[in-house]
Amino acid sequence: MHILILGAAGMVGRKLTDRLLADGRLGSRDITRMTLQDVVAPARPPHASIAMSTVTSDLAEPGQAAALVAHRPEVIFHLAAIVSGEAEADFDKGYRINLDGTRHLIDAIRAEGDDYHPRLVFTSSIAVFGVPFPEKIGDEFLSAPLTSYGTQKAICELLIADYTRKGFFDGVGIRLPTICVRPGKPNKAASGFFSNIIREPLAGQEAVLPVGDDVMHWHASPRSAVGFLIHAATMDTAAIGPRRSLSMPGLAATVGEQIAALQRVAGKGVVARIKREPDPTIIGIVSGWPRNFATDRALKLGFTTAEQSFDDIIRIHIEDELGGTFAR
Amino acid sequence: MHILILGAAGMVGRKLTDRLLADGRLGSRDITRMTLQDVVAPARPPHASIAMSTVTSDLAEPGQAAALVAHRPEVIFHLAAIVSGEAEADFDKGYRINLDGTRHLIDAIRAEGDDYHPRLVFTSSIAVFGVPFPEKIGDEFLSAPLTSYGTQKAICELLIADYTRKGFFDGVGIRLPTICVRPGKPNKAASGFFSNIIREPLAGQEAVLPVGDDVMHWHASPRSAVGFLIHAATMDTAAIGPRRSLSMPGLAATVGEQIAALQRVAGKGVVARIKREPDPTIIGIVSGWPRNFATDRALKLGFTTAEQSFDDIIRIHIEDELGGTFAR
Numbered sequence: 001m002h003i004l005i006l007g008a009a010g011m012v013g014r015k016l017t018d019r020l021l022a023d024g025r026l027g028s029r030d031i032t033r034m035t036l037q038d039v040v041a042p043a044r045p046p047h048a049s050i051a052m053s054t055v056t057s058d059l060a061e062p063g064q065a066a067a068l069v070a071h072r073p074e075v076i077f078h079l080a081a082i083v084s085g086e087a088e089a090d091f092d093k094g095y096r097i098n099l100d101g102t103r104h105l106i107d108a109i110r111a112e113g114d115d116y117h118p119r120l121v122f123t124s125s126i127a128v129f130g131v132p133f134p135e136k137i138g139d140e141f142l143s144a145p146l147t148s149y150g151t152q153k154a155i156c157e158l159l160i161a162d163y164t165r166k167g168f169f170d171g172v173g174i175r176l177p178t179i180c181v182r183p184g185k186p187n188k189a190a191s192g193f194f195s196n197i198i199r200e201p202l203a204g205q206e207a208v209l210p211v212g213d214d215v216m217h218w219h220a221s222p223r224s225a226v227g228f229l230i231h232a233a234t235m236d237t238a239a240i241g242p243r244r245s246l247s248m249p250g251l252a253a254t255v256g257e258q259i260a261a262l263q264r265v266a267g268k269g270v271v272a273r274i275k276r277e278p279d280p281t282i283i284g285i286v287s288g289w290p291r292n293f294a295t296d297r298a299l300k301l302g303f304t305t306a307e308q309s310f311d312d313i314i315r316i317h318i319e320d321e322l323g324g325t326f327a328r
Numbered sequence: 329m330h331i332l333i334l335g336a337a338g339m340v341g342r343k344l345t346d347r348l349l350a351d352g353r354l355g356s357r358d359i360t361r362m363t364l365q366d367v368v369a370p371a372r373p374p375h376a377s378i379a380m381s382t383v384t385s386d387l388a389e390p391g392q393a394a395a396l397v398a399h400r401p402e403v404i405f406h407l408a409a410i411v412s413g414e415a416e417a418d419f420d421k422g423y424r425i426n427l428d429g430t431r432h433l434i435d436a437i438r439a440e441g442d443d444y445h446p447r448l449v450f451t452s453s454i455a456v457f458g459v460p461f462p463e464k465i466g467d468e469f470l471s472a473p474l475t476s477y478g479t480q481k482a483i484c485e486l487l488i489a490d491y492t493r494k495g496f497f498d499g500v501g502i503r504l505p506t507i508c509v510r511p512g513k514p515n516k517a518a519s520g521f522f523s524n525i526i527r528e529p530l531a532g533q534e535a536v537l538p539v540g541d542d543v544m545h546w547h548a549s550p551r552s553a554v555g556f557l558i559h560a561a562t563m564d565t566a567a568i569g570p571r572r573s574l575s576m577p578g579l580a581a582t583v584g585e586q587i588a589a590l591q592r593v594a595g596k597g598v599v600a601r602i603k604r605e606p607d608p609t610i611i612g613i614v615s616g617w618p619r620n621f622a623t624d625r626a627l628k629l630g631f632t633t634a635e636q637s638f639d640d641i642i643r644i645h646i647e648d649e650l651g652g653t654f655a656r
Contacts, residue, residue: 091494130570140469140470141468141470142468142469142470142471142571143470143471143486144489144570144571145486145489145490146493148494151486151489154486155487158471158473158479158482159479159483161473161479162473162476165474166419242458242472242474243470
């Protein structure tokens with residue numbers, strides 16, 4: 001089986017690649033070939049036991065999606081996107097990559113003809129939802145995004161449902177929770193602090209908390225995100241029905257619950273590295289974000305998280321990123 | 329004030345043109361110029377007291393939208409679309425006109441620059457909703473279309489909300505109920521019978537009823553549809569908020585209630601011209617259509633129908649289309 005990963009150089013793409021290489025198979029089938037694509041050169045995993053190709057290209061350029069699809073991968077993971085902040089700052093770039101790039105891809109798949117019907121797994125986002133919303137957002141709540149990024153994701157969800165309905169491919173969209181703990185360096189994303197306040201103290205560094213302890217948000221570990229992608233690629237899609245995009249399960253936790261979990265897992269000394277510096281701008285942005293979901297459809301369709309509690313999310317970070325240890 | 333009507337040759341476009349000409353003003357401002365565009369030549373109304381231009385063009389062709397927008401109409405009514413059945417039969421044509429045509433239009437408005445900020449009234453459709461849905465579809469119910477036409481309309485709603493949020497224009501999308509009584513000849517649309525069973529008997533002709541009396545549907549008269557368009561063009565949009573598309577008020581009536589109303593308004597002899605010929609295909613199609621709505625937001629924002637009952641819908645048809653009389 002040939003697997004194509006678009007946006008393979010990103011954090012989720014790298015973790016998905018590692019998992020697929022470790023498994024050697026996807027569902028019941030051996031992986032015989034993988035193609036890793038991104039707009040920056042994807043790293044070629046060392047000692048890969050599977051035939052690997054890397055492609056550096058821009059999906060929004062004419063012909064680039066068609067060139068990738070011409071090899072007829074049986075499964076395509078479409079993770080490529082301009083992130084929320086950049087899509088908001090550069091309107092044209094966001095639409096060009098996040099909307100037109102996806103259209104090039106799905107039209108290229110369609111153009112391959114009736115004998116080609118790959119599984120397409122698309123990473124959508126909870127940014128398709130905008131305030132006001134209920135305390136828990138259910139499966140029948142409208143997509144009313146308040147960013148261009150969320151708009152582009154919501155449009156792609158509609159396109160993937162329609163193209164799937166017409167039989168051009170077998171599409172599944174998954175709306176990922178905020179990934180926590182996100183590995184790497186602190187970044188300037190407004191959501192960065194949810195991970196920063198766990199990752200940095202565990203690494204012996206101070207972290208800034210710009211919001212109050214009562215802020216609730218919707219989290220899943222990187223391990224869960226990869227699990228969702230694998231399940232979306234292997235599940236029996238006959239059970240989904242025509243609504244092809246699903247809010248993924250996650251864990252609703254307040255910042256206070258995050259910190260209490262950190263104290264249970266790592267101790268008071270680690271928690272003391274969190275510095276409270278309220279930032280009205282970030283408080284304002286975060287107040288418009290979804291806090292909690294009722295993901296009945298995804299649960300019924302077999303999507304499961306790797307964690308039962310925020311303590312688990314922290315333990316997964318220590319296991320997967322820190323080799324089982326941390327800075328006490 | 330200069331008004332541009334896209335899709336002016338259609339039934340709603342012609343009725344809107346007639347109403348604007350009769351009023352001579354839109355809201356508090358005199359109409360000084362009207363441009364009627366369609367892919368087939370729009371009829372030039374005789375004896376028009378307002379400067380009129382007609383344009384025959386295809387919005388999906390590069391440059392055509394820009395040429396229309398270059399005259400900087402203050403209000404643009406965007407009624408142009410490939411209808412549901414054709415968009416389903418010709419996938420490429422539907423996306424080209426209904427999605428790409430609209431994108432050309434909104435990008436052309438944006439390209440005019442910061443000093444141009446027209447009101448854009450977009451006719452969406454209740455086809456953005458797909459089964460399963462509640463008995464009454466409310467304002468927070470998801471768009472999950474089951475046709476390419478509904479998908480294209482739902483995508484345009486998202487685009488118009490995002491472009492409005494970014495300040496490129498002042499957009500309002502209105503989801504029209506099924507227009508009843510639709511004037512003209514019987515057509516092959518699956519929804520045609522809702523109008524046929526009223527219009528044809530009133531004209532002395534037989535009409536075929538392919539579904540059972542218990543089928544409920546969501547109706548508004550052509551007069552109401554024009555009223556919604558005028559209100560969308562003149563209302564204070566500050567009250568709408570970021571969710572720029574609204575399900576319009578209408579009247580939920582079963583076929584049995586339609587027929588009872590026809591008997592009250594026109595008598596038993598007219599009703600006797602309805603022939604019951606159940607058609608399993610049409611029964612199947614219609615079973616997936618919305619039946620009833622809770623249009624709280626639209627009502628609160630001042631959208632009102634011209635009718636209180638299905639009797640009124642029939643009377644409006646007799647007044648507006650039949651000169652006050654019918655075939656007894």
